[in-house]
Amino acid sequence: MATTTASVSISSSDLTPGTSLNINASTTCMKAGLTTGLEIIEMGKNTLTVAESASSGVSLKLATAAGADGASKVYLCNNATDDTFYIRLDLHDTIVGRLYAGDWLFLPWSQNDTANELVIQAFGGSCPYEYAIFKEGETVVAGS
Amino acid sequence: MATINASVSISSDIMNYPVRINKTMTMKKAGSCHGLEETTGLGYKKYTAVTQVTLLDVSAETAAVNKASKVYIRNTGSDKSQYFIITLADTTDDTEEVGRLYGGDWLLMPWEAASADHDIMVQPSTAEPMTLEYIAFIDPS
Numbered sequence: 001m002a003t004t005t006a007s008v009s010i011s012s013s014d015l016t017p018g019t020s021l022n023i024n025a026s027t028t029c030m031k032a033g034l035t036t037g038l039e040i041i042e043m044g045k046n047t048l049t050v051a052e053s054a055s056s057g058v059s060l061k062l063a064t065a066a067g068a069d070g071a072s073k074v075y076l077c078n079n080a081t082d083d084t085f086y087i088r089l090d091l092h093d094t095i096v097g098r099l100y101a102g103d104w105l106f107l108p109w110s111q112n113d114t115a116n117e118l119v120i121q122a123f124g125g126s127c128p129y130e131y132a133i134f135k136e137g138e139t140v141v142a143g144s
Numbered sequence: 145m146a147t148i149n150a151s152v153s154i155s156s157d158i159m160n161y162p163v164r165i166n167k168t169m170t171m172k173k174a175g176s177c178h179g180l181e182e183t184t185g186l187g188y189k190k191y192t193a194v195t196q197v198t199l200l201d202v203s204a205e206t207a208a209v210n211k212a213s214k215v216y217i218r219n220t221g222s223d224k225s226q227y228f229i230i231t232l233a234d235t236t237d238d239t240e241e242v243g244r245l246y247g248g249d250w251l252l253m254p255w256e257a258a259s260a261d262h263d264i265m266v267q268p269s270t271a272e273p274m275t276l277e278y279i280a281f282i283d284p285s
Contacts, residue, residue, distance in 0.1 A: 030224050086174075086212075089253075
């Protein structure tokens with residue numbers, strides 16, 4: 001069984017007066033409802049350029065019926081260096097939020113229906129990005 | 145201006161060679177080199193019913209619209225069979241499901257917070273007591 005571990009640390013010494021903020025968490029990413037690890041990883045990097053005309057972005061990953069209601073995890077990072085450049089992430093037709101230069105995200109993705117695709121779009125300027133998607137295994141049907 | 149740092153470390157042996165991802169970000173205001181300086185504070189909520197409820201309400205954070213706000217949420221449980229469904233409210237098809245946080249799972253994501261369509265809703269998978277840890281970092285710029 002493969003083991004995928006994701007840890008986060010969030011800290012600030014001056015966000016709240018007189019109190020330091022320290023959040024630390026770690027999880028082993030398992031298949032939905034099970035104690036066996038995720039089996040597929042897709043990762044890569046690319047550069048998003050700003051569309052010259054109205055655009056609805058590009059699909060980072062389409063949702064699939066095979067992945068429905070699973071326990072997939074998504075990591076995405078905007079590697080741009082200009083503070084004004086950002087990548088907007090949508091789930092189908094709903095905006096999740098903006099990743100400004102240097103920002104990253106890590107979230108679960110349940111692909112609850114096929115209209116749940118991950119869509120990314122650059123604003124301000126070209127944004128190099130890197131991503132990784134960790135998924136459950138998929139059944140591959142042999143040809144007859 | 146506050147300095148908020150967030151680091152992620154992901155390791156996996158799915159491949160025959162190890163995969164390591166390590167990244168640190170400093171949370172900044174939209175299009176700025178200045179750090180975020182507002183927060184909801186770290187909160188915990190216990191749930192005992194299989195009902196979808198609002199965790200973070202956009203109407204309470206109107207300054208956050210279209211900026212660089214971020215949200216951290218963690219299922220504090222350890223049972224990998226119990227989960228929270230995280231959704232973004234969306235008037236066009238009711239809600240857009242983001243994903244499921246099983247026991248111990250966490251997320252850190254940007255939050256558009258542009259309208260009531262972007263409320264963050266949660267629904268436990270069971271009526272057994274389950275607890276969420278959460279905090280939002282708000283961009284009021």
